[in-house]
Amino acid sequence: xxxxxxxxxxxxxxxxxxxxxxxxxxxxxxxxxxxxxxxxxxxxxxxxxxxxxxxxxxxxxxxxxxxxxxxxxxxxxxxxxxxxxxxxxxxxxxxxxxxxxxxxxxxxxxxxxxxxxxxxxxxxxxxxxxxxxxxxxxxxxxxxxxxxxxxxxxxxxxxxxxxxxxxxxxxxxxxxxxxxxxxxxxxxxxxxxxxxxxxxxxxxxxxxxxxxxxxxxxxxxxxxxxxxxxxxxxxxxxxxxxxxxxxxxxxxxxxxxxxxxxxxxxxxxxxxxxxxxxxxxx
Numbered sequence: 543x544x545x546x547x548x549x550x551x552x553x554x555x556x557x558x559x560x561x562x563x564x565x566x567x568x569x570x571x572x573x574x575x576x577x578x579x580x581x582x583x584x585x586x587x588x589x590x591x592x593x594x595x596x597x598x599x600x601x602x603x604x605x606x607x608x609x610x611x612x613x614x615x616x617x618x619x620x621x622x623x624x625x626x627x628x629x630x631x632x633x634x635x636x637x638x639x640x641x642x643x644x645x646x647x648x649x650x651x652x653x654x655x656x657x658x659x660x661x662x663x664x665x666x667x668x669x670x671x672x673x674x675x676x677x678x679x680x681x682x683x684x685x686x687x688x689x690x691x692x693x694x695x696x697x698x699x700x701x702x703x704x705x706x707x708x709x710x711x712x713x714x715x716x717x718x719x720x721x722x723x724x725x726x727x728x729x730x731x732x733x734x735x736x737x738x739x740x741x742x743x744x745x746x747x748x749x750x751x752x753x754x755x756x757x758x759x760x761x762x763x764x765x766x767x768x769x770x771x772x773x774x775x776x777x778x779x780x781x782x783x784x785x786x787x788x789x790x791x792x793x794x795x796x797x798x799x800x801x802x803x804x805x806x807x808x809x810x811x812x813x814x815x816x817x818x819x820x821x822x823x824x
């Protein structure tokens with residue numbers, strides 16, 4: 543049964559008003575959301591499915607029966623419902639308070655990322671990149687900016703690398719990379735369709751693939767030879783938050799430092815690239 547579109551705007555209000563119209567399986571998912579709305583913001587459809595004891599198809603059907611396009615659309619509405627709740631940074635906070643909140647969030651993200659990062663996987667990636675004839679880094683949105691930053695770092699080390707935010711260019715590049723190349727896909731959620739697609743193309747072409755993601759169980763990990771985990775989840779309304787991005791930056795900075803030690807010509811490359819732009823400063 544498909545519910546009418548003239549439903550209340552909020553995710554929680556739709557759940558309350560339409561709960562009795564849902565099938566038993568969909569009701570299990572709906573009740574879990576009602577009891578754990580904040581947790582759902584940070585869950586994938588697979589995680590919500592396991593937590594609520596119903597199938598992934600039931601979760602998606604629940605969202606659509608409530609009038610949403612899908613799970614991500616539902617989570618966006620849920621985020622809006624919860625946005626009015628008190629947060630660590632309130633309207634009465636001073637500028638100093640806001641700076642402190644940002645600092646605490648960044649510090650927490652760094653510490654949590656350090657705990658979840660697989661050091662053996664990091665070393666494997668450094669070895670693969672050091673040997674690779676070509677490196678491709680890709681990401682979308684805020685993760686694309688992180689990809690560009692790491693591409694810049696590899697260039698400073700003299701490592702042939704391309705960083706693409708355009709998913710078409712990234713996919714085409716991944717399909718024609720020489721043997722032994724490395725492709726790094728950056729996606730906090732692990733379910734960014736374009737980034738997952740690029741890693742799949744890269745693996746099929748024989749590249750060594752790496753996922754930098756917050757979600758250990760996510761679509762992109764199916765196509766990754768190594769997974770570099772980050773910490774600090776974010777909701778649909780806080781995408782690109784510094785607490786999320788700084789975990790990615792820490793992982794890639796550690797990789798950069800390992801590469802600087804692996805690559806014999808790294809020191810000379812850093813000197814030459816610095817000299818190439820020295821006249822660009824007054």
